[in-house]
Amino acid sequence: MFLEKFLELNIAIQVLAGIFLLSFVVQAFYYLYYYAGVIYYNRKLHRGDVKHRIKQPPVSVIICSKNEAENLEALLPTVLEQRYPEFQVVVVNDGSTDESTEVLDRYAKKYPNLYHTFLPIGAKYMSRKKMCITVAVKAAKYDHLLLIDADCRPDSDQWISEMVRNFTEKKELVIGVGAYAPKGGLLNKIICFDNLFNTMQYVGLALRRSPYMGTHRNIAYTKEAFLRNKGFISNLGEAFGEDDLFVQDVATKENTSVEIAANTVCYRDLNFKAFMLDKEQRMSTRSHYKFGIRMKLALDTLTRLLFLASGVALIIFLLNNPGCELFAAIAGGVIFLRYLMMSVIFHKAATILRERKSHVSFILLEILLPLLSAYLVTFGRIGTKKRSMWR
Template sequence: MEAFTFDHTEKILLVATGILFITQVLYYFCLYNRIHMRSRATKRGDTHFTQELPPISVIICAREESENLRRNLSAVLEQDYPQFEVIVINDGDTDESEDYLTLLEEKYPHLYHSFVPGSSRYISRKKLAITLGIKASKHDWLVFTDAKCLPQSNQWLRLMARNFTSRTQVVLGYSGYERGKGWLHKRVCFDNLFTSMRYLGFALAGSPYMGIGRNLAYRKELFYQHKGFSAHLNLQRGDDDLFINHVATPENTRVETDVNAIVRVQPVVRAKDWREEKISYASTSRLYHGAQRWLAGLETLTRLAFYGTWTATLVIGILNFHWLAASIAFLLFLLRFATQAVIINHTAKDLEEKRRYYFTLPVFDMLQPVQSLRWKLYCLFRKKSDFLRK
């Protein structure tokens, strides 16, 4: 009977570990499993799509991107879609982008390009470029991507457009990384997958709160109704996540996760580039409206607390030769790990991600919130001017 008797400390730790375990499992089944659930529903034919294919304006902002334009732009221009235009706003003219775009317009009459005036100052050049592209566009539906992004198939626009119902004003798509090598690439891919499971999961649950401009669509009238980026014009960025946070609602937002609607980004080569991207998003995340930011933070907090309590219970159980307490703690860890592995890897398979996460999962699971804290600390200790328009 002594095996079933727990001291006061063990009881507290076991109860805390159990509560944190239940909280974590609920997050995985109710939030992070949403993309997989959506994929299954779509395959069963349970998801409603429109048959209309309205004209589309694809807007791409490019800054010194001649190499990426040569590599990726043709795949955008050759989409299997009845009527669309592609508008490239060239920011910077020190490379060969201008000459290449002019030459390409001769082959593709639905390609147009313009540029950000070199004299533009004291305003976010990215926001100005997007605004110029929107003003130049001919059609109501706008689709956004980056010069460094490559559509996974020529059905990208068709699949995004099947979500353009009469009530829809925003469509969020998934962007993943192309296959790469090295530890940095593994970290970046996991972080991207997990972040997407979070913000797309919230959107699929009826609580959209952000979007990423690599694969995003919204109506032009929505942009003008909310006066463009005026709500956060003082910030250097926020053209995608903050804008969507400002305009998206449960009624006007849909999510597209079909594998042929994915755009792929080139692998990150330098840790510095990824760090700057993450810091820039961290700088605007504190301005998000809605409870989603706090709910995401609660998941991270309970995750770290779970690691702390199950480890403490395991250690105390071993030191006290109380194997039942140690076994319960380890069993809860294994059950959570199994839940994670199944949901994350099913989602990765649905999105045709090349990597699977088993042995590396606990490492990335702990590393991800540590990295997030690191980005936020960078924001605190940097000058505020680093995040304001220039």
């Protein structure tokens, strides 16, 4: 009876319903298989099912900075006073004109394991950030490298220890988590939600043996892997890509690990300009991703938009057809089910990753972020290559 009633509907409504249900199935797969990966992995961590190395190898922490004297004042003590047996901190100062050199000199007198050098102001490179990292890697004394941005800070003195514990046999790359210190307001909700979803994406895919990016705010790899890949040689023509394109070059199914423990999360203060800069960088490098990764990300975006558009259109058409109220109610129930699933997964992931939690705003933010991405693809990226991008 139910099926017969459905088959009597207009063919356009049937096609719309098919698109709607197929999009729901694909979305459910992405959320339960990929994006809930943070939740599954956290359970494994608490059960002790994740293998970690016991021996603590010496580590070189790399920081690249440009006119960030104030940020260095805040960051250096949290890094230099980490509870770890043997490590050095390498800072590359990219031609700063503020008091960065004075700050570094002062800390170098107090901490003998701090080494700093510089990149001349007049040096011409497509990406000064990549050149700074290359200089730092060559200056590093140790094979295990841990990178953090100057405007970030680890929230624990166990950051080095818990990141490096993932360098077990055959592991050469550790993908960490970067978060924003939460503040009030819709704009800050957008930033935190976008960062949370982005983290769930790249961590989730890495856990499913499809690593495609990390964050320059918190990532570790071996010097051997960097040199074997000849640094950033494959993307020297790109202004960006020091984390995502590099990960695509180096990462394999076997050599990559992730770390999501609360002690390893690195925080950055909320800054809309830096956020937009990050978004533009991601948009500019995505076309260089491997085909399989591009298809996975595109399918999620496509089915997300199809689900929203077809769901709204389907309910409108059904409500305008007498006797179809039950079908409209079912469509509404499917929409509610997806957002319930999404809300639960986001809430649990936000708790684990120490991000901001907001059930109701998920719906609004899911609509706003594609619009923001569309803006960046069109007007937002005009003239970006002329800028000096650092974040």
